[in-house]
Amino acid sequence: MAGAPVPEFLPEAVVYLGASVVLVPLFVRAKLGAVLGYLAAGILIGPSVLGLVSEPERVLQYAEFGIVLLLFVIGLELQPSRLWAMRRDIFGLGLAQVVLCGLALTVVIFAMTSLSWQAALVVGLPLGLSSTALVMQLLAERGLAGTSFGERSFSILLFQDLAIVPMLTIVGALSRVPDPGAPPGWQVAAMTVAALGGLVLAGRYVLPVVFRIIGSLGAREAFVAAALLSVLGSAYLMASLGLSMALGAFVAGVMLAESPYRHALEADIEPFRGLLLGLFFIAIGMTLDLAVVQGQWLLVLGLVAALMSVKTGMIMVLARVFGKDWLSAFKMGLLLSQGGEFGFVLFAEAQRGLLLAPAAVQLFGAVVTVSMALTPLLFLAASRLQPRTVAGPVQDGPEMALHGDGMEGRAIVVGMGRVGQVVGQMLRARGVEVVGIDLDPQLIEVSQSFGNKVYFGDGRRLDILRAAGANEAGLLVFAVDGAWDPVTTLAPIQAAWPDLPILARAYDRTHWLALRRSGVETAVRETFESGVALGREALATLGTAETMIDQIEDVYRRRDSERLDLQLCSGDNQSGSDRLIRERISFESGALGEIPLVDDEEDDAAAVRA
Known part of the structure; x- marks a missing residue:
């Protein structure tokens, strides 16, 4: 049975790509540049040498x-x-x-x-x-x-x-x-x-x-x-x-x-x-x-x-x-x-x-x-007559200059919702110019009406980050809502910019652990601080003394941090359940007493999700 006819453009396309793949890397390796490699490839496959392509004018069109x-x-x-x-x-x-x-x-x-x-x-x-x-x-x-x-x-x-x-x-x-x-x-x-x-x-x-x-x-x-x-x-x-x-x-x-x-x-x-x-x-x-x-x-x-x-x-x-x-x-x-x-x-x-x-x-x-x-x-x-000129900063779009104290003046914030806007304001207070990226056109318009610089795009894509100036950025902040997958997202970014510090907003405790295991330097649980603040207000409403509220917060933070370390090191989210606070803490002479432990599987499961 006769096969399907070969499209006319296919052999020429193979020739173009083959010549480029062979010659361009060679010229780049020899530090002659890609342009000269493409020109050499055209001369080689053109009518004057190998004649693999006979109508260059049609291609040029x-x-x-x-x-x-x-x-x-x-x-x-x-x-x-x-x-x-x-x-x-x-x-x-x-x-x-x-x-x-x-x-x-x-x-x-x-x-x-x-x-x-x-x-x-x-x-x-x-x-x-x-x-x-x-x-x-x-x-x-x-x-x-x-x-x-x-x-x-x-x-x-x-x-x-x-x-x-x-x-x-x-x-x-x-x-x-x-x-x-x-x-x-x-x-x-x-x-x-x-x-x-x-x-x-x-x-x-x-x-x-x-x-x-x-x-x-x-x-x-x-x-x-x-x-x-x-x-x-x-x-x-x-x-x-x-x-x-x-x-x-x-x-x-x-x-x-x-x-x-x-x-x-x-x-x-x-x-x-x-x-x-x-x-x-x-x-x-x-x-x-x-x-x-x-x-x-x-x-x-x-x-x-x-x-x-x-x-x-x-x-x-x-x-x-x-x-x-x-x-x-x-x-x-x-x-x-x-x-x-x-x-x-x-x-x-x-x-x-x-x-x-x-x-x-x-x-x-x-x-x-x-x-x-x-x-x-x-x-x-x-x-080569003088050292190569280093590209200076261009004050256009996301291109920014360095600020004082050796701090990079560019920060990219992915996700300009409630959390991202707060982070952006605090960075700008330091003199850092912030480039925001978001996928919500309506949010972008609202954010821009307040003077923010926000661009449309998926900030987890390398090409979007590169276009936004990640090559010169001093900080990348993921303030995206939801428990997005850090494994598939962060590996390409870390490979492209290994020295770029990455901070992230964590959806919950499980997401925090996934972010830290993926190499994020700092991850912050989005509800942790608000939960602590609400807990302090609840204690105050019940008439608890301010000093006791401070002590309760301190022991809670310490126990929670110890539990996170155990979970991170062991890889088991059930680790450190003995650090949970399950009943009243006894205070004597300003010192915190021992916290009795209660074996309650339902409490453990709920605490893992916290």
Whole structure:
């Protein structure tokens, strides 16, 4: 019997994953970075070497969604107020870089090739753009994304995304076969502003309501689908207007940056982002035509050297003017010296407009790919010129600074109900900034109305904790209601952050013992102190002297502590039953007499549950 036909995509998927699994760990082990590993995997399986995949352009079409998801996640990390604070770098440094590098490269291309000035312009301007995906991945791998160096680099990249619209307009204006149905430039600009305004309104007023409704239903799959819909919907809106999909996703992310669902969104999007971004770099590697490089290797190397040296020098000078020291400015120049992924889009538009021949498109595509492959190596070499910059604290969302007395300034409280809110207030009184996590949208809204910082998500998930800043936290408090299972929950957390102190709210005595046996440093029974306080009030109401009340409390606490120790050490919850108080305590000369024991199985069973 004939078997079912093999889906067309399956062999290619196996090839992509196999190449990634083999090469990426090798490059990471060699401290060359994952990006270079993905690029090498693409070159190896592409048409120029093994030929296991023959149509890299088709793969690149889908892999570009990795950039879209990357920009959405970056947007989630940037509150609008912080983005506004970066406006000088975005519209000052970014504008200067795009214009000066683009014009300088136009002159270089015109001098080094036989292209007309129009063709040189539509090549030089795109080469002035850098690779957002590559740069942000390198920054993340080296822990620089949250530093001033990383923010300034991102400001340039963000303006480059905005510059795609006017560059497309320039290509269309110079085209030798203009599209009569193409809208004029002013209309494109108006449509861009309107689309961005629509995204801002939807992100601020519509999406939070949608996520609140879905979150209250507890349907995680629907929540993930809504997250992807918000990303792809914003990308589709921009693409339908001929604009950058990544820009639309970034705006949607910024609008959700102050939402309590921010960390849950980031955690759910992250797996898709990582896979698609890796696929994007593989696709870029596959587009490298080694035949072109081999046939014109002197020209290719000359153009790559000119591209990277011009951009490095220009960006270094601009960064120095905007306040960076010379070494940091030089490293920023190297980091942004490559050609970018949008170069492929603009080169294709120039080819359709008869401004570039197919051979020229292949040549400059090879230049972009080679420059992207060289950037991780050059940046790694430059980073060794001084000790690696440690990512400084970013006062955005859960990122916090250290406070005095050597105390960590970040505490994550999982469960912001009655107990969690009390813990949070006491920590804030010490000057510790608290990040709360809860699954109840209504409770989150109420808590936020009192000025608390609470995010939606299951705080027992590693990805949620990581998104909330557990890597830098000094304390993790579980104030969740109910007798949740500490065995399955705590082991992954302790493995991921072995030095992170964990405190927990225990539902009852049995839950307390389970928490302590699972490695929780401190567990507090939620009803113990209130029971003691109520017992004191009951004794006082019966006319008991204050000194006797204190003595009764002391002996009860001592006996209960001894019993807990016996139960914890023996593993038997029935241990220490002889420490229970069963009848009147005799007081003589202020000393506590012996407590008679009564053998009562029902009392023992009830005491175990207490």
